[in-house]
Amino acid sequence: MAGALAVGAVVAGLSTHPIFREIAARYLGQGAFGKIWKLAALALALVNLKNIPGFWHLRVLRGIIYQIYFQPTVQLPKHLFAPMITSSYNTLYDCDYNIHKSNSTYFADLDVARAHYVGCLVRTGLARLNRGDEEGLSTDTKKTPGKYFVALGAVSCFFQRQIEPLQSFEVYTRILTWDRKWIYIISHIVRKGAIKPDSYVLQPWKKSKKSKKSNAGKDEPEEDLTKHIFATSVARYVFKKGRLTINPEIVLERSRLTPRRPEGVGFPPRAEAASNGATPVVVGTPAENGTLSSPENVATEVSSKLDSVADMTNRAENADDWTWDDMEKERLRGLVLASHFDKLNDSHNELRAGEVLGQYGDYF
Incomplete structure (x- = not known):
């Protein structure tokens, strides 16, 4: 930033010097300075x-x-x-x-x-x-x-x-x-x-x-x-x-x-039982306004659901395969953070009327 301002100041200063004006006119023509400012404007654009x-x-x-x-x-x-x-x-x-x-x-x-x-x-x-x-x-x-x-x-x-x-x-x-x-x-x-x-x-x-x-240092800690x-x-x-x-x-x-949807699994919010026959856990249930319930409840639900997913036995034998369970774990992990973001919907209720400090225009 300082360099750009310095170069601009030097060009502006030289443009007023008679010797520089004479040299510029000799090689660039009589309208040299108009061209210089046009080029400067183009460069800025x-x-x-x-x-x-x-x-x-x-x-x-x-x-x-x-x-x-x-x-x-x-x-x-x-x-x-x-x-x-x-x-x-x-x-x-x-x-x-x-x-x-x-x-x-x-x-x-x-x-x-x-x-x-x-x-x-x-x-x-x-x-x-x-x-x-x-x-x-x-x-x-x-x-x-x-x-x-x-x-x-x-x-x-x-x-x-x-x-x-x-x-x-x-x-x-x-x-x-x-x-x-x-x-x-x-x-x-x-x-x-x-x-x-x-x-x-x-x-x-x-x-x-x-x-x-x-790439060689596989045992190095993650950055x-x-x-x-x-x-x-x-x-x-x-x-x-x-x-x-x-x-x-x-x-x-x-x-x-x-990935391929397992049989009996619906769209979110899901109600799925763990393989051990535990009570189904419903995750991501929206409130009346169509958004998630409280972050604390979602965090508890997600924790239980992650345990449920971890216990499932239908995971592919090849660990490199991306399965439905892999996707669901990642979705649920992000859902905890999203629930906090979603709670900002409540900020609409913070609008206040009554006494105000003043009213001012954008320009005057």
Whole structure:
């Protein structure tokens, strides 16, 4: 930032010096200084390209269109919880008066990251549903007019470290969990290049950036990845047909992203008994407003359900196989965190009327 300001000050100072003006006019013509300022304005626009009006729409639409229509490979069930990486940088326009990335600008970059990820996640499922693949759905769902679609229901962002001007970063986005109504997406904004993936599922031609030395140390303790995090965001999406809400697992199944469903297992919230004949445990039961019950209750339910899943005997012999039990364990683990996020719905009840401190305009 200081370097850019210094260069600008030097150019402005030299432009007033007679000798510099004479040299510039000799080699660049009489309108040299007009060209210089035009080039400077163009350079400034290129540095802040993603902030040009309308460019956010291009970034989001590009992500959606590419993932739905041009992504050459497909995601497998065992990669359901694998993150997708998108990269960007902090422009000068994104900086606030503290000379680092403004909190409001995080959400625009997160929109682009989730556009890529959600487009890839549901492209097959929504397409099949809209083509009429409604086998197993209720009669009311089939008769409801309208197309199947996905909509953003809430988003939050927790800031950890500041992002400096012109600093590059990456956004790791993946599924956290889902319940009967919402699918929860978690995004981590991290320092660019700090995390080295083992492989790229949708881009098999890309090679891992991990060094051979790091791959050799299998007994070394796992790296603390949180030290690379700038911010973390949680968002939730809902699938709809008209005004009717569709269980997220229906879409994930039609996207071929879930393992084979065991017999007798329904959609969330599930009521399943352990193999030892224990009382069925219902996990993720929504409250009246369609959201999860209290975090404490969910944590207890999930703990019991995880024990139940661990006792099941239908696990595949091959430990490398991704089974329904594996998926359910990961879903339930994320459900505990999602239940706390979901409780923020109660904040709507905190709106107060009556005495206020004042009313002020945006500009005057």
